[in-house]
Every structure is written in C-alpha cells, then in structure tokens.
Amino acid sequence: MIWQFDTLLLVLLIVAAVISLRIKDLLAASVVFGIYSFLMCLLWAVMAAVDVAFTEAAVGAGVSTLFMIATVYQTTRRSSD
Amino acid sequence: MPTPFQILLHNFNYVCYVVLLMIGLHAMITKRNLIKKLIGMSVFSTAIILFYVSIGVNNGGDMLAGHDGRPVGNIPVLEHGIGHDAITHPETIDPRRYANPLPHVLMLTAIVVGVATLGVALAITQRVFQDYGTLEEDEILAQLNNPQENDD
Structure with missing residues (x-):
C-alpha cells in the first residue's frame, strides 16, 4: 500500500462525503455520492481487496446511484438542507 | 513515549x-x-x-519486509503454477505473503x-x-x- 496514494484517497473521500451531504440539489448529491463510491472502490483496490473493489464498483457505485437518481426523478430535486 | x-x-x-x-x-x-x-x-x-x-x-510487518526478495501484501489469489502444488503440497503457500x-x-x-x-x-x-x-x-x-x- 502506497501511503501517499492512500492519504490522498482518504482526504478526497471525506471531501466527497461532505459535499454530497451539504449540496442542496438532490440530483447533484446523488452524483457526488457516486463519485464517493468510486473513490472507495479505488481505495479497496489499493488495499489488495479487488473482489470488494469490483463489487463496490458494480453494486455500490452503479446500482445505488441509479436507485437514488430514479428516486429523485420520481419525487423532487429540492432539499432544504 | x-x-x-x-x-x-x-x-x-x-x-x-x-x-x-x-x-x-x-x-x-x-x-x-x-x-x-x-x-x-x-x-x-x-x-x-x-x-x-x-x-x-498485509504490509509485510517488520520481519517479512524483504524476507526473500518476494513482494508481500499481495492480492489473495494463487499465482500461476502454484495452484496444482497447493493440493499436494499445501505448505508451499506462505499466507504471510498475501492480504x-x-x-x-x-x-x-x-x-x-x-x-x-x-x-x-x-x-x-x-x-x-x-x-x-x-x-x-x-x-x-x-x-x-x-x-x-x-x-x-
């Protein structure tokens, strides 16, 4: 595990989580949450857990982002917080 | 301290x-x-x-780093050629080399x-x-x- 890469990914992960939770547009929040999941997938590939990494890329980043965007289109994009 | x-x-x-x-x-x-x-x-x-x-x-710990020149902390998948030996000689696999x-x-x-x-x-x-x-x-x-x- 290369510690510089690890540290950079962890910082980007926290930044993505905070942006996804602070942004007021729910569609943008869903897309930033997809970015968060792909960063997590990269971190697991660095940790030599490739099986977890491609499960996260397919299921975590793909399907859950799709579910969230579908819910936003069925409901509303506005959020008060 | x-x-x-x-x-x-x-x-x-x-x-x-x-x-x-x-x-x-x-x-x-x-x-x-x-x-x-x-x-x-x-x-x-x-x-x-x-x-x-x-x-x-697995970062290799303190005793395995550069132990025999082979990398440590690998992806836990058997390398080519070891898989057949693993059945007859399971001691040839060193679990300390893998995550x-x-x-x-x-x-x-x-x-x-x-x-x-x-x-x-x-x-x-x-x-x-x-x-x-x-x-x-x-x-x-x-x-x-x-x-x-x-x-x-």
Whole structure:
C-alpha cells in the first residue's frame, strides 16, 4: 500500500462525503455520492481487496446511484438542507 | 513515549474512518431531507466496511519486509503454477505473503446487504412522497400532527 496514494484517497473521500451531504440539489448529491463510491472502490483496490473493489464498483457505485437518481426523478430535486 | 498527536498521525487511516463515521451519523441525525438521511446511512456503513477491510491489509510487518526478495501484501489469489502444488503440497503457500481474505469475504456480504437496505428505504421514500408530497421530515410530521390538512 502506497501511503501517499492512500492519504490522498482518504482526504478526497471525506471531501466527497461532505459535499454530497451539504449540496442542496438532490440530483447533484446523488452524483457526488457516486463519485464517493468510486473513490472507495479505488481505495479497496489499493488495499489488495479487488473482489470488494469490483463489487463496490458494480453494486455500490452503479446500482445505488441509479436507485437514488430514479428516486429523485420520481419525487423532487429540492432539499432544504 | 509518543505524544497523542504522533499516535493520531501514525494511525491517520483510522482517524479518517472515524471522521467518516461521524459525518454519516451527524447526517442521519440532523438532516431533515429523507434522501440526505439515506446518503448519511450509506456513508456510515461504508466507513465500517472500510475499517474491516483495512484490518486485512498485509504490509509485510517488520520481519517479512524483504524476507526473500518476494513482494508481500499481495492480492489473495494463487499465482500461476502454484495452484496444482497447493493440493499436494499445501505448505508451499506462505499466507504471510498475501492480504487476509477473510474480512474481504465478510464485507462483500455487507456491501450487498447495504445496497438492498438502501433500495428498500428509497422505495419507502417514494411511497412517503406520494402520500405527503414532500421529502422534508418536519413537514411530514406537521401533516401527521394536523390530520385535517392531509385531505388526500
């Protein structure tokens, strides 16, 4: 595990989580949450857990982002917080 | 004797996991929008999964680094040619050269269960929106406390 890469990914992960939770547009929040999941997938590939990494890329980043965007289109994009 | 700051700096990855856990918990408690709460729940669960997977990381420790010139901390997949020997001579596989695959396998289940939880929760969110016309928790509670305004 290369510690510089690890540290950079962890910082980007926290930044993505905070942006996804602070942004007021729910569609943008869903897309930033997809970015968060792909960063997590990269971190697991660095940790030599490739099986977890491609499960996260397919299921975590793909399907859950799709579910969230579908819910936003069925409901509303506005959020008060 | 290392100072507490040095201990935190040495365990920077664990500090980041705890920060992610707290971000998720704070979002679940304080956000009023239901989808924001669910994003917080996902952040919380992925932080726990990250902690478990990081336990299985093999950095080589102190005695194995450069032990025989072969890399340590590999992906836990048998190399070409070793697989046949592994059946007849299982002692030829050195588990200290690979990352521990047990947390990986356990956390695969946790990821899938987490996505299933998210899917059910989003379906319930859509149903709530059909009934109340809003995703904000305080507006839903206001409609629940004044049933005469909830005419549909």
